[in-house]
Amino acid sequence: MSLNVFLQHCLTGISLGGAYALIAIGYTMVYGILRLINFAHGEIFMIAGYFMIFATANFGWAVGIPVTLIATVVLGVVVERLAYKPLREAPRMSIMISAIGVSYLLQNLTTYLFTALPKPYPEIPILKQIYNIGGLSASLVTFITPILTIILVFILVYIINHTKIGMAMRAVSKDFETSRLMGIKINKVISTTFVIGSALAAVGSILYFTDRMSVTPFSGTLPGLKCFVAAVIGGIGSVPGAVVGGFIIGICETMMIALGYSTFSDAFTFVLLIIMLLFRPTGIFGEKTIDKV
Amino acid sequence: MSENLLEIKDLYVSYGGIKAVKGINIEVPKGEIVTLIGANGAGKSTTLRTIAGLVKAESGSIMFKGEELIGVETNDVVSKGITLVPEGRRVFPDLTVLENLKIGAYMRTDNLDADIKWIYELFPRLEERSWQLAGTLSGGEQQMLAVGRALMSKPELIMMDEPSLGLAPIVVQGIFDIIKEINNQGVTILLIEQNANMALKAAHRGYVMETGSITMQGKGVDLLNDESVKAAYLGKKK
16 A cells, blocks of 8 residues: 555545544533433434435525534434433433434434435535545545534534533533532533534534435444444543544544455444453543542 | 521421421521531431422422422522532532632623632632642532532522531531621521531521421520430530
């Protein structure tokens, strides 16, 4: 493999990793606040793909993008309100099973509504234009994805660390009851978390599907699982961790394919997960949980 | 007789199938320190948590400035001017000292600088550690922070759940000095304590709670000298 080809694969990997990172943030933030693995997140990502198809068909892609973002955010918040909020006082296992239920519900609902046949994803001409930078040639979306990811992550980290709602999110993630005693409306903070997670999943969805050209009701399953793995590898609960995990998974997957092991690329992702759980179960940036009595 | 800021009438609370509070009556006059003493499991914490809206009452009434608090959500209770310093301090360990103070004022939209300065005057130790994460503070400092955080919401009534728990005697004295100081500045205080001696000395009025009921009440000094209270809670022989 020449250096140029290697770099070309790196670029593809980083780009895929960027999209994974955006989705992984949704897992990690919801886990951070609710201690819930939101299994429906991959389906939200998939449905964002359908939203984009229908929005673009009706309004063109320029209006289609904001419509997709808003619709995905609404879907994410509605899922939280209907399936998770009523179980706030229930054991954690119940809410997790509810999440699995929502995941299958959304998957089957889309199959019922749109059939399981792949629907062509709209082409955004600007994003598909091929650019040539330093001997590397790729469509604009490949160059833009990692940059956009980094920008969004910086904005998100700023919100979490330097705004009032961010402070409330950090407080709620540690202690529900004391947060309520501060006058914080827990449900508002949780909804905000779902708004952010779903919006990032929508952006990730646009970047991911633009490269893949079609959506099926099952398009969310494997990316969803991989992004969950990314969040675990980075240390679930940590936003920078999810980003690093996303890039690691994206790059590893692309390299496996480049080396000719495309059959094993998905398996490799999960081998990584097992290795991580064996040797560092809290992940790269994971918080050490000290249970004080 | 000063007017009552808080009036609890015939309050019943069940907690996980157990009747934790069985028809208690408590009056907290404006500007006073009222203490609720009693053994573990007497229902003291449950009473405070019910006032704060964290636990649902079964029946009875809790009037604050003439308004019913039963059925009111915690964040609305806080905005009415009541705050609870929870048992075990419960500062946010990953937030800095300054952020902990700011989050205490979460409901407020006005400028906080003057009040942060006031807290730092009350607790100079906190100012030195302003940028430290609250989890790195000592127990006594965390208690100061928990009280300072509660004051940031500008409450009319502060409820404190065992502020002396697990602290060295010299630190406990400091906490009680602060409680009196805050009270002198016009804040009404409802205090739960197992350290009955300290609490009754500081309080204007005291209630003794046993297995969900009030068994005795009176002025702090009177309870302090009462033979049965002495025997049960102050460790002195009759």
